[in-house]
Amino acid sequence: MAADQTMHGVPPSLSARVVGSFAYLTIRDRLPTILTKVVDTIHRNKNKFFEEYGEAGIQAEKQAISLLSKLRNELQTDKPVLALTDCLPDTDSWNQYLERQQRLQGDQESVSWFKSPWLYVECYMYRRIHEALLLNPPISDFDVFNEGKTQGFTESSQAVMSLCTYLEGINNNIEELSKNQLFEHFSKLMQVSLWGNKCDLSISAGQENFQKTSPLDSLYSLLPFILVDDTKRVWSALISAQRPRESGKTTADRVDIVLDNAGFELVTDLVLADFLVSSGLARQIHFHGKSIPWFVSDVTAKDFQWTIRQAMATNHKWVSKCGVQWQRYLKEGMWCYHDHPFWTQPHEFCDMAADAPDLYTTLQGADLVLFKGDLNYRKLTGDRYWEHTVSFETALRGFGPAPLCSLRTLKANIQVGLQPGQGEKLTSQDPSWMTSGKYAVIQFHNPKSE
Ligand SMILES: O=P(O)(O)OC[C@H]1O[C@](O)(CO)[C@@H](O)[C@@H]1O
Numbered sequence: 001m002a003a004d005q006t007m008h009g010v011p012p013s014l015s016a017r018v019v020g021s022f023a024y025l026t027i028r029d030r031l032p033t034i035l036t037k038v039v040d041t042i043h044r045n046k047n048k049f050f051e052e053y054g055e056a057g058i059q060a061e062k063q064a065i066s067l068l069s070k071l072r073n074e075l076q077t078d079k080p081v082l083a084l085t086d087c088l089p090d091t092d093s094w095n096q097y098l099e100r101q102q103r104l105q106g107d108q109e110s111v112s113w114f115k116s117p118w119l120y121v122e123c124y125m126y127r128r129i130h131e132a133l134l135l136n137p138p139i140s141d142f143d144v145f146n147e148g149k150t151q152g153f154t155e156s157s158q159a160v161m162s163l164c165t166y167l168e169g170i171n172n173n174i175e176e177l178s179k180n181q182l183f184e185h186f187s188k189l190m191q192v193s194l195w196g197n198k199c200d201l202s203i204s205a206g207q208e209n210f211q212k213t214s215p216l217d218s219l220y221s222l223l224p225f226i227l228v229d230d231t232k233r234v235w236s237a238l239i240s241a242q243r244p245r246e247s248g249k250t251t252a253d254r255v256d257i258v259l260d261n262a263g264f265e266l267v268t269d270l271v272l273a274d275f276l277v278s279s280g281l282a283r284q285i286h287f288h289g290k291s292i293p294w295f296v297s298d299v300t301a302k303d304f305q306w307t308i309r310q311a312m313a314t315n316h317k318w319v320s321k322c323g324v325q326w327q328r329y330l331k332e333g334m335w336c337y338h339d340h341p342f343w344t345q346p347h348e349f350c351d352m353a354a355d356a357p358d359l360y361t362t363l364q365g366a367d368l369v370l371f372k373g374d375l376n377y378r379k380l381t382g383d384r385y386w387e388h389t390v391s392f393e394t395a396l397r398g399f400g401p402a403p404l405c406s407l408r409t410l411k412a413n414i415q416v417g418l419q420p421g422q423g424e425k426l427t428s429q430d431p432s433w434m435t436s437g438k439y440a441v442i443q444f445h446n447p448k449s450e
C-alpha cells in the first residue's frame with residue numbers, strides 16, 4: 001500500500017501495486033496499447049509531415065516515435081518516473097509534483113509506474129506524450145488523438161440528429177412549458193449527457209466506442225443503472241439561484257460544465273447547455289476543456305470549435321440549426337470556453353484551492369458546476385480506496401467552490417455515497433460493476449447548505 005495510507009483517516013490512492021486490480025490492468029495492458037496506437041498514428045502521418053515541413057518533418061516524426069517507444073519501455077519495465085524536460089508553463093509544477101510524490105512515498109523506493117498512485121502516473125503518461133511532440137517543434141501541434149475524436153462525431157450522426165431534433169421540439173414551445181415540464185426535459189437531458197459519457201476512447205484503449213442509436217429511446221430502460229440520482233437536488237440548486245436579470249428575465253447567473261470527451265458526449269453537453277440557456281434556467285454557460293490532448297478523447301479548444309462548425313455544416317435541418325445557434329451563443333457571450341492547465345495536471349481537486357487558486361475563484365462564480373465523466377470523478381474523490389458508504393462530501397475533502405454535480409459512468413474502482421449494502425449487492429450480482437461503464441451516478445454536493 002502507498003505510504004499516504006498514514007494520512008489521517010484518508011484512505012490510500014488506487015495503484016497498480018495491487019496486482020490484478022483495474023489500475024494494474026490499465027497500466028499493464030491498456031496504456032501500452034494506447035502508446036502503440038499513438039506511435040502508429042504518427043508513423044501513418046509521415047507523408048503529411050514531409051509535405052508540410054520537408055526533411056525536418058521526417059526527422060521530427062522519427063524523433064517523436066523514438067521518445068514514445070522509450071516511454072513505453074519505461075512504463076512496461078516499471079522504471080522511475082522522470083522529470084519533464086520541456087518548457088511549458090506547467091513543466092515546473094509537474095516536476096514539483098513528482099518531488100511531492102517522492103516525499104509521500106519515502107526514500108526507500110522511486111516513484112514508478114506500478115508503485116505510485118494510478119491517477120498520477122496515468123496523467124503523467126499523457127503529459128509525456130505531449131512532451132514527445134513538443135520537443136519536436138515542427139509537429140508539436142499535432143493532436144495524436146484527433147482522428148478518433150472526429151470519427152466519434154461522424155459515426156454517431158444518427159444519434160446527433162435525433163438529439164438535435166428533440167431539442168428543436170422543446171425549443172419550439174419553450175415559453176409555454178410549465179415548471180414540471182421543464183424539469184422533465186432537464187432530467188432527460190441530464191441523463192443523455194450522463195450516458196454520453198459511455199463513449200470515451202480511453203476505456204476502450206482507442207477502439208471504436210461510438211453511440212450508434214438514439215440515446216433518448218433507452219433512457220427509461222437505463223434508469224435502474226443509475227446508482228445515485230440527485231437530479232432533484234441539482235434542480236433545486238438551479239431554481240434557488242434564479243434572480244431577476246437586466247434582460248427582464250429571471251434566471252440563474254451561470255452554470256459551468258467541466259467537459260470530458262469529444263464526439264457524441266460533447267454534443268450531449270452542448271444540447272444540455274442550449275436547453276439551460278433557452279429555457280432561461282441559466283443566463284450563461286462556461287465550458288472548461290483541456291489545453292493539451294488528454295486521455296485519448298477529451299475535448300480541446302480545437303475539438304470544441306470543430307464540433308460546432310461540423311454541426312453547422314451538417315446536412316440536416318435541426319443539427320445545422322443547433323450549430324448556428326451555438327456559434328451565436330459563443331459570439332454573443334452567453335457561452336464561453338476556457339481552458340486552464342490545472343485540468344491537465346494530476347492533482348486531486350481538493351488541492352485546487354491551494355494549487356490553482358485562480359481556477360478555484362473562477363468556479364466560485366458559478367451557481368452550479370457540472371463535472372463530466374470518470375476522470376473528473378476520480379479527481380473529485382482523490383482516486384482513493386474509500387468505503388462505498390462514505391459520503392460524497394467526505395470524499396471531496398473540502399472541495400466545494402460552488403454547488404456541484406458529477407455526471408459519471410463508472411469506469412474505475414471507486415464509488416462513494418451508496419446505501420449500506422448496496423456496493424456488496426452489486427459486487428455479488430455483477431463483479432465488474434465499477435469498471436464496465438454500465439452503471440452511472442448523478443451525484444450532487446452543495447457546500448452552501450452544509
Ligand atoms: O473519459 P472518462 O469518463 O473520464 O474516462 C476515462 C477513462 O480512463 C480511465 O482513466 C482508464 O484509463 C478510466 O478511469 C476511465 O475509464
Ligand SMILES: [Mn+2]
Pocket residue numbers: 200202260261295297298373375
Ligand atoms: Mn475522457
